[in-house]
Amino acid sequence: MKRSSTLALTVGGLLAWGCDGTLEPVEEPGPAEVEEARCGTGDADAADLARVETRLAAREVSAMRLPGTVRVPTYVHVLRSGTTTAQGNVPDSVVSAQIAVLNGAFSGTPYYFDHVATTRTTNATWYVMAPGSTAERTAKTALRRGGKESLNLYLAKPGGGLLGWATFPWSQASDPVNDGVVMLNATLPTGTASPYNEGDSTVHEVGHWLGLNHTVQGCSVDDGVADTPRSNGTSGACTPGLDTCPADPGLDPIHNYMGYTDDACMYEFTPGQGVRMDNMGLMYR
Numbered sequence: 307m308k309r310s311s312t313l314a315l316t317v318g319g320l321l322a323w324g325c326d327g328t329l330e331p332v333e334e335p336g337p338a339e340v341e342e343a344r345c346g347t348g349d350a351d352a353a354d355l356a357r358v359e360t361r362l363a364a365r366e367v368s369a370m371r372l373p374g375t376v377r378v379p380t381y382v383h384v385l386r387s388g389t390t391t392a393q394g395n396v397p398d399s400v401v402s403a404q405i406a407v408l409n410g411a412f413s414g415t416p417y418y419f420d421h422v423a424t425t426r427t428t429n430a431t432w433y434v435m436a437p438g439s440t441a442e443r444t445a446k447t448a449l450r451r452g453g454k455e456s457l458n459l460y461l462a463k464p465g466g467g468l469l470g471w472a473t474f475p476w477s478q479a480s481d482p483v484n485d486g487v488v489m490l491n492a493t494l495p496t497g498t499a500s501p502y503n504e505g506d507s508t509v510h511e512v513g514h515w516l517g518l519n520h521t522v523q524g525c526s527v528d529d530g531v532a533d534t535p536r537s538n539g540t541s542g543a544c545t546p547g548l549d550t551c552p553a554d555p556g557l558d559p560i561h562n563y564m565g566y567t568d569d570a571c572m573y574e575f576t577p578g579q580g581v582r583m584d585n586m587g588l589m590y591r
Contacts, residue, residue: 345566346437346464346471346488347514358476358517359530362585370584371416379456380405380419383449384491387430387463394433396461396491398424403495407505408512411563411573415580416587417516419457425449433462437471437488447483454478455591457515458486459508461494469493469507472514475590487511504569513564517586518579521564525551533578534559544571 350358382401386394405421412419427449435441450458470489478485492499493507519529522539529536535556537548544567548558560567561574575583 345510345514345520346468347474347511350474350519354474354476355519355530361589362530362582365585365589370581373414373416374418376416376418376584376587378417378419379422379452380408381422381451381456381458382424383445383458383460384424384426385433385435385445385460385462386426386428387433388428394461394463394491395426396494400494400496401461404505404508407495408509411506411509411575412512414575414577416584419512422456423451425451434465435462435488436464436466437468442488443484446486450483450486454482454485457512460486460488461491462488463491464488469499469502470511472511474514475517475586478590487515501568501570506563506569506572509563509572513575513579513583516583517590518564518575518583520566521559521562522566525554529564531576531578531582533576534562534564537565539566544568 382405384394384396384401386396389395391397401424402421405419408419427445429445431441432445435445445460446458449460452458468490470487470493472487473481473485487508489508489511490499491497493502493505495503495505497503499507518531520539521529521534522537523529524538525536527536535558536551536554537558538550544560546560548560550558559565559576560571562579563572563575564579565572
């Protein structure tokens, strides 16, 4: 999960705009920073989202294709500063485990992630790339494979507490090179970014890549899905009965992949989210 794409260079160094609108330093993440991490995918632009919602409403589709019937060619790009595991050379076994987590999480949706290939690139600058940076653009230009239907998953070590970020499907046509998901390698299964080290941060970001919004955008903002109650996102606790938007029907969706709880608490997409992802895929991918 966890922060946005606009960067600013100050006397103190490179800063990134966080999801809450504050500037945060881009540096190597320590344990405390990981504890405070949030999504590098900013909330969708209001104008873009309005156009998407209008187009979605015009489709008038409330059902979705059968589970597992849509193959998503998936290319994993391991960025590293050297050839050891400590330098980011993620083992094939961990990559396979992450793909398995993805397919388990999306098993109730039409999407099946077919791992086509893994690339490995030693480049110290790309390894610590920040969202929106020249390094990100250069790396993606060199490595991206497949068309708009393909998921390109980049494993790196961004700083600033970033766990990952993604592009939305409606931005693919205008910027195809940028399309994809970037993840902190320590969030993969058996990684060191506890409590975000079971692979669910990648599930969260791929949810964005398939058109889902956060479920924690506040009591006055809807995520476009009828069966996900609103949450103001003030707590990341896995607390049964939590209701941060009491005027909205339903309790906080603390177990939803598009929220901000720890990996151990996340285990569901709603049927409405499945329908939305399917419609987004049909419209944009």
